[in-house]
Amino acid sequence: MRAAIGSAHAEIALRCRALGYEFVIRCAHPELMAHLGHVFGSLEDPAADAHVYEVQDFAGWAQITLDGAVAVDNVRLPDVVEFIQTHVNLAAVVAPPPRLFLHAGGVSSGLDAVVLPAASGSGKTSLTVALVGAGLGYLSDEALAVDPDDLSITPFPKSFTIKASGQHLFPRLGPAPGTLAERFTAPYAWHVPVAEVRRDCVGTAGCRARLIISPRYVAGSPTEVRPLSHGEAMLVLGQNSSSLRALGDRVLETLERVARSAPAYALTFSDLGAARAEVLRLFEEVR
């Protein structure tokens, strides 16, 4: 985090990059800024300087401006992180250059990646956290950028967003009582800094899919994997992409190349530990 002294108060700014989207967060509330720095620190890029989010605190309620225009008003302080994170996620997906953006978790070992495309609520983040905790590199818990030419993956190592439904799986990652995290965290989503799962865990840029697994949490179900055909894999990848139109007439060609680059499976699970073991077993098979 970098600090600068303003005319009337200490102004602190955090400069970040989310894929091709550069942004700066400024906040005159030192404790909230410290928390924002903790949550967004894994995206820090001292050279970033484009869009500016400015958070102003009005007696417990915040106003957030983006590039000088009011983006949202009367936000509770615990909702500030959620607002900025959501906005950054959306902006990162539309920022150039055109890429295949997958709504997917991603983990890696060296230059080999496991891509976990799935809809919201499927257990994608939980499985990603579990795999990073098991020693794999972290690429993203919800947005992977795939270069349509060489199929390389650019990491987007945002903080982990653990929704209420998955928080019981990771009690040690919750905000500790009496901390800034507790004060500025809304109960519906923990934004867990990457280093709190495992230090120095961000995966390598330029890795490529070696395994595609579409996870789906189903309460009470056994752990089952079903191989997907290339066509089914294309469908899963495409249904979990928010950028297909940007690829123009390369949509099907790009999806097919990704689908053919790695074996693909549908994974149904209710036991996170068993699901993690199954992914690790399949990853070991293909490496």
Place this chain on the structure above:
Amino acid sequence: MTGPRRRDGVASREVDGDVVLWDGDALHLLDPRAAAVWLLLDGRRSGPDVCRVLAQRFAADAAQLEADVAGLLAWFAERGLLADDGQYGDSLPK
């Protein structure tokens, strides 16, 4: 034009016997039998023509085949994948 026709702008790609369609908004996966029907929808063949061609390729009960083709044409139409020529309605298998 006398029969159902694939809408212009729907991209398709054959992948191991399946066909994946991209209509500019959504993807659709066709299994080999649905893909065979899709590839025959050139606007020159009527629904019954499509059934006759398929009957030569697949060992299937004629009534079942007609029902399958009718169902698939309706499925394609519901998803906006067919050209809106207004020409093929009468050509659907009854």
